[in-house]
Structure formats: C-alpha cells, structure tokens
Amino acid sequence: xxxxxxxxxxxxxxxxxxxxxxxxxxxxxxxxxxxxxxxxxxxxxxxxxxxxxxxxxxxxxxxxxxxxxxxxxxxxxxxxxxxxxxxxxxxxxxxxxxxxxxxxxxxxxxxxxxxxxxxxxxxxxxxxxxxxxxxxxxxxxxxxxxxxxxxxxxxxxxxxxxxxxxxxxxxxxxxxxxxxxxxxxxxxxxxxxxxxxxxxxxxxxxxxxxxxxxxxxxxxxxxxxxxxxxxxxxxxxxxxxxxxxxxxxxxxxxxx
Amino acid sequence: xxxxxxxxxxxxxxxxxxxxxxxxxxxxxxxxxxxxxxxxxxxxxxxxxxxxxxxxxxxxxxxxxxxxxxxxxxxxxxxxxxxxxxxxxxxxxxxxxxxxxxxxxxxxxxxxxxxxxxxxxxxxxxxxxxxxxxxxxxxxxxxxxxxxxxxxxxxxxxxxxxxxxxxxxxxxxxxxxxxxxxxxxxxxxxxxxxxxxxxxxxxxxxxxxxxxxxxxxxxxxxxxxxxxxxxxxxxxxxxxxxxxxxxxxxxxxxxxxxxxxxxxxxxxxxxxxxxxxxxxxxxxxxxxxxxxxxxxxxxxx
Numbered sequence: 349x350x351x352x353x354x355x356x357x358x359x360x361x362x363x364x365x366x367x368x369x370x371x372x373x374x375x376x377x378x379x380x381x382x383x384x385x386x387x388x389x390x391x392x393x394x395x396x397x398x399x400x401x402x403x404x405x406x407x408x409x410x411x412x413x414x415x416x417x418x419x420x421x422x423x424x425x426x427x428x429x430x431x432x433x434x435x436x437x438x439x440x441x442x443x444x445x446x447x448x449x450x451x452x453x454x455x456x457x458x459x460x461x462x463x464x465x466x467x468x469x470x471x472x473x474x475x476x477x478x479x480x481x482x483x484x485x486x487x488x489x490x491x492x493x494x495x496x497x498x499x500x501x502x503x504x505x506x507x508x509x510x511x512x513x514x515x516x517x518x519x520x521x522x523x524x525x526x527x528x529x530x531x532x533x534x535x536x537x538x539x540x541x542x543x544x545x546x547x548x549x550x551x552x553x554x555x556x557x558x559x560x561x562x563x564x565x566x567x568x569x570x571x572x573x574x575x576x577x578x579x580x581x582x583x584x585x586x587x588x589x590x591x592x593x594x595x596x597x598x599x600x601x602x603x604x
Numbered sequence: 605x606x607x608x609x610x611x612x613x614x615x616x617x618x619x620x621x622x623x624x625x626x627x628x629x630x631x632x633x634x635x636x637x638x639x640x641x642x643x644x645x646x647x648x649x650x651x652x653x654x655x656x657x658x659x660x661x662x663x664x665x666x667x668x669x670x671x672x673x674x675x676x677x678x679x680x681x682x683x684x685x686x687x688x689x690x691x692x693x694x695x696x697x698x699x700x701x702x703x704x705x706x707x708x709x710x711x712x713x714x715x716x717x718x719x720x721x722x723x724x725x726x727x728x729x730x731x732x733x734x735x736x737x738x739x740x741x742x743x744x745x746x747x748x749x750x751x752x753x754x755x756x757x758x759x760x761x762x763x764x765x766x767x768x769x770x771x772x773x774x775x776x777x778x779x780x781x782x783x784x785x786x787x788x789x790x791x792x793x794x795x796x797x798x799x800x801x802x803x804x805x806x807x808x809x810x811x812x813x814x815x816x817x818x819x820x821x822x823x824x825x826x827x828x829x830x831x832x833x834x835x836x837x838x839x840x841x842x843x844x845x846x847x848x849x850x851x852x853x854x855x856x857x858x859x860x861x862x863x864x865x866x867x868x869x870x871x872x873x874x875x876x877x878x879x880x881x882x883x884x885x886x887x888x889x890x891x892x893x894x895x896x897x898x899x900x901x902x903x904x905x
Contacts, residue, residue: 354707358693365695448691452751455655455685456708459676600675604657 351458355466363470368436375432376478379425380485384493387417415494416568419502422486423509423564429478430513434537437471438520439530441599446529451604461596464521468592471517479510500570508561508577511584515558516541518588521595525602558584605632607666608682608759608789609654614663616649623649625813627663631759631806636785638804639793640895642903645810647793648688651763655685667759681709684752684788688763690744694737698729698747701736702754709755716754723750727780742773749780753788760784762792766799778803797895807895809902816902824898832891833863833874838884850877862891 363369391411401407441464444450454460483506490496516537523536541559548559560580566572609631616624623646631637641647652658654665656677665672667679692701699720706716724730727746732739736747745765752760762781766774774796781790782803794800800807800821807824809817817824837843840858847853850873853861863874878885 350710351708354704358696358704361700362693362695448687448689449693451657451687452685452690452692452705452748453708454657455680455683455687456705456751456755457677457680458708603659604652 352462352466355453355458355463356469359466359470363474369474372432372436372474372478373481376429376481377485379422379429380482381489383421383425383482383486384418384489386421387413387490388493390417413494414498415490415496416499418486418490418494419499419505419568420565422482423505423562426479426482426509427562429482430475430516433471433475433478433513433517434520434534437467437474437517438534438537440467440471441520441524442527442530442533445524445602445604454604460599460602464524464592464595464599468518468521468595471520472514475513475517476510479506479513499568501567501574504574504577505564505567508567508581509564511581511588512558512561515584515588515591518591518595521591522598525595525598555579556583558587605634606668607631608633608668609791610664610666611650611654612664612666614650614653614665615661616646616653616658617661623813627810627813627815629808629815629818631789631791633758633789634785635806636781636790636804637792638800638807639791639810640795640797640800640807640899641793641810642795646813647810648763650810651685651761651791651793654761655680655683681755682758684755684757684760686745686748686752686760686762686765688765688767690748690751692736692744692747692751695735697733697735698724698750699733701747702751705751705754711755719754719756720750723753726750726753726783728776742769742776745769745773745777746780749777753784757788760788760790760792762790764793764795766794766796774799797899801895809899811902817898834887834889834891835861835863835885836887837861838886842884846877846881846883849881850874859886 390413394411450463453463487496487502496502519537519540520533523533527533527536544557544559547557548554548562554560555576556579558580561577561584563572567574567577607630610629612628614624614627615622627646627650629639639647639650649658653660653674654667654672656672656674656679659674668682670679672679696704702720702723703716706720711719721730727750729743729746729750732743736744739747745768749762749765752762760781765777765781769777778799781792784790785803792804804821806820807817808815834856835843835846835853837846837859843855843859843861846861847855853863856862
C-alpha cells in the first residue's frame with residue numbers, strides 16, 4: 349500500500365509541476381462555460397448571418413434556446429476533452445519505459461502492477477474531477493439562464509459519458525505493454541473507439557457497445573430510459589476491468 | 605566465504621542473435637567485482653537478468669542463495685542498482701526522489717530522512733537541492749549511487765558507472781564505490797581497465813557470450829606472468845648487436861628489445877651473453893602483463 353501511495357504521490361506531483369493538471373482543469377472549466385455560452389449566443393450569431401442567408405433565399409425563423417441546447421453542446425464538447433485526455437495520458441507509461449525512469453523503481457522491488465494502478469488512478473481522477481467540473485459549471489449556468497428541469501436523466505447521462513471515458517482511457521493499460529510509442533498507444537485507443545463505434549451502428553449488437561453510452565440525446569428528451577443502457581453499462585464496466593487485468597498481466601511479462 | 609551472487613550457465617538471445625551462450629560467475633561477499641567486456645558484450649543484459657528485468661533463456665541466477673524470478677523479483681530487496689544512464693524524474697529534487705525510493709522499499713520516515721542526508725553528503729549533492737532536470741551527467745550518476753545505496757543493499761550493481769564521466773567525475777565515483785565496500789559487495793561492469801585495476805579485487809571477462817577469464821586480480825596476473833624481460837640499450841646499434849649475438853628476441857623500439865616467455869627463462873645464457881658482449885645496458889625489467897594485454901588476448905586482438 350505504501351509503495352502504491354508513494355507512486356501515486358509522484359504522479360500527482362508530476363501532474364502539478366508539469367502544469368498539465370492546471371491546463372486540463374482550465375480546459376474543463378472552459379468547456380463548462382462554453383456549453384451554456386454557445387447556447388446563449390446562438391440567436392445572436394444566427395441574427396448576424398440571417399441577412400446573408402436571406403439573400404440566398406433562406407429564412408431564419410425565431411430561435412428558441414433553452415437548457416437542452418446547452419446540454420446538447422455539453423455532449424458535443426466533452427468528446428474533445430476526452431481526446432485531450434487520451435493524448436495527455438496515452439504516453440504516461442510508454443514515455444517512462446523509453447526514458448528508463450521506471451528501471452530504478454522496479455529494481456527497488458516495486459510491484460509492476462502498482463505502477464500501472466497508480467497511473468490508472470491519476471488518469472481516472474483527472475477525468476472524473478474534470479468531468480464533474482464541466483458538468484457542474486454547465487449545470488449552474490443552465491439553471492441560472494433557463495430551467496434544467498426540461499432535460500431528463502441529466503446525471504445518469506453524464507455518468508454514462510464518464511464511464512465511456514474511463515473505458516477508453518483504460519485501453520492504455522494493456523496497450524502500453526505492447527506498443528512502443530505514445531503514437532502507437534493512441535492509435536490503439538483510436539482503434540478501440542472505432543470498433544465500438546462501428547458496433548454501435550449494427551442494430552443487433554448496438555445496445556451492447558460502449559459507444560451506445562454516447563447516445564445521450566434520447567435520454568435527455570425522455571425517449572429512452574435508464575434501463576435501456578444496462579447492457580452497454582455492464583459491457584463497458586466489464587471491459588474496463590478486463591483492460592486492467594490484461595494490462596497488469598502483460599506488464600508483468602514485459603522485458604524492461 | 606558465501607557467494608552473494610551466482611550465475612550458472614545463463615543463456616540469453618534476442619530474436620535470433622544469441623548474446624549470452626553460457627555465463628557462469630560467482631561473486632563472493634565483500635568483494636569489488638569487475639565485470640569486463642567490450643561494448644555490446646552483454647554486460648547490461650546480464651545485470652538486468654539478475655534484477656529480474658529480463659528473462660533468461662536458460663540457467664539459474666541466485667542472489668543470497670535465493671533464485672531470481674523474472675517479473676516480480678523478491679531478491680531485489682538485497683540489491684541496489686545503478687543503471688548505465690540513470691534517468692530520474694526531472695520535476696523532483698534529490699531529496700524528494702530519495703524519499704519516494706525509501707517509501708517504495710518500505711523504510712520508515714525518520715530512517716529515510718537520516719539516510720538521505722547521509723548519502724547526499726557521501727555523493728556530494730548536499731548543496732544541490734534543486735530539481736533533477738538541471739543536473740549534469742555526473743550529478744545524475746552520483747544521485748544514482750545514492751538511490752542505489754538508500755536501503756543499505758548487500759549487493760550494489762553498477763552498470764558502467766564511470767564510462768561517460770570526465771576524469772574528476774570518474775575519480776569521485778570510484779572513491780564512493782571504494783568507500784562502500786566495507787558494508788556492501790560491489791559488482792560493476794566496465795570497459796575502462798584502469799578503473800578495474802584501481803578498485804577491484806576480483807574480475808571476470810565476458811567475451812563472445814562466455815566468461816573467458818575469472819578470478820582475483822592477483823591470480824590473473826600470476827597466471828599470465830610469463831616473465832617477459834625487456835632490455836633497453838643505450839643506442840640502437842647496441843640493441844642490434846645484442847640481437848645478433850643472443851640470437852632471439854623482439855625489437856620493440858630502436859633501443860628496446862623484448863625477450864618473450866620461453867627465451868627469458870634461460871637466465872644463465874642471457875647473463876652470459878650480456879657479460880660477454882659488455883653491452884651498454886640502460887635498463888632491464890620484467891614486464892607485468894597489464895589488464896589491457898589480457899583483454900587483447902581474450903578478445904583475440
């Protein structure tokens with residue numbers, strides 16, 4: 349436990365001193381503010397372009413924005429943050445292997461699984477903290493400007509997206525053992541995303557794919573209920589656990 | 605004396621190229637063991653296998669009579685390791701880094717504080733409590749020794765600790781290694797032979813994936829002490845006259861003649877020749893084989 353805590357502390361210190369934590373939290377805040385801001389600005393933006401549109405024969409009617417517009421923005425912007433997370437954390441193990449910084453640590457008798465555990469925890473913690481930050485800011489502004497009541501299952505929808513993020517980030521655990529560069533790890537994460545996305549297009553299996561968790565709009569409008577996501581949630585959680593186990597198994601066998 | 609480290613018939617290949625065919629060495633406790641070999645001979649590979657970082661393809665490795673297990677290596681608790689190019693977390697200070705290492709090895713907080721201060725003093729980094737990012741190669745090497753010695757290891761493994769350092773840095777590292785020998789057995793790999801002569805008491809030569817020479821420095825010297833005799837004459841003419849009269853010998857330089865092993869053993873005829881010819885002899889010495897000679901001999905150069 350102390351070994352693990354020591355490495356977690358090191359990860360935290362690295363995030364803090366490299367400025368990555370600050371940058372990420374800043375971006376999460378920015379996204380949080382942008383969601384309602386974009387919604388608020390939409391009528392004004394449309395007003396600006398309406399004349400040009402009118403010239404080409406298109407008429408802009410009255411635009412109604414409400415909390416739903418802000419939440420739609422939330423689900424459009426958060427994938428960008430997930431991508432940023434993948435890029436920032438994709439190299440966390442591989443870079444250390446390349447530099448050789450893990451060698452003195454492992455030679456000290458550090459259990460390899462604990463290294464991965466600490467890395468996974470720091471990525472998960474940043475993703476969780478960042479998601480909460482974005483969600484809370486969007487929630488607060490939407491409540492101030494409009495009424496969050498029109499969007500159903502707000503918390504559950506955000507939870508689904510959060511879990512999808514955790515699953516996608518967990519891919520770097522096994523990928524770091526067989527990929528030799530940050531780019532290869534990110535590529536592996538990309539492939540996993542693509543596979544789950546394609547599976548999400550096939551009607552027969554779509555409700556089991558992790559990508560199904562991204563379909564939040566029907567949830568917000570109340571077309572679907574939380575029960576519809578059970579299968580995808582179970583599969584995603586199961587795969588995440590599998591990635592962790594496979595990651596440790598592979599890492600224990602990796603020649604350093 | 606107990607062996608702290610034993611490798612028997614260790615083999616290792618990377619893909620199709622076999623790096624180590626059959627490596628067997630024993631390192632007795634409280635010795636400074638020099639592990640010598642050319643670049644790429646497989647010294648680092650050997651050391652990494654001892655640490656359980658690489659998996660041997662065959663053979664056994666024992667540390668304090670306990671087998672080394674690849675992956676999760678419990679015997680690492682006896683070992684301190686200094687990699688050839690030690691890399692640390694640049695965002696930490698040496699004290700922070702040592703504290704983390706101490707926590708990983710399960711030392712108590714108070715113990716870590718005391719030992720860190722002691723070791724930083726030993727390696728001369730007391731005043732350098734800035735982030736490791738700005739450290740020179742030599743400073744990193746010294747911090748490497750400090751982290752390797754932190755948990756009071758019984759075996760200190762150093763991979764080419766002096767290779768990349770300037771003469772001052774080298775001297776400092778060798779002094780530190782020499783100073784810790786009281787408590788710790790030191791195994792260090794190198795291709796700098798003068799370092800070996802300076803501090804080692806046992807050596808092993810690794811060549812072509814095998815141990816070709818192994819023993820104490822003294823043994824090695826005596827075994828190879830052929831008793832070559834070198835004669836230095838006052839002029840080249842004298843040297844030439846000697847060669848004509850004595851009948852054998854090798855001209856090393858204008859005034860210097862080397863009598864190799866067999867020739868020099870027949871002392872009587874050498875004395876007689878020198879007396880009879882009344883040569884103007886300036887110097888006569890029995891030459892000791894240097895480690896370099898041994899190295900050249902075993903590597904077939």
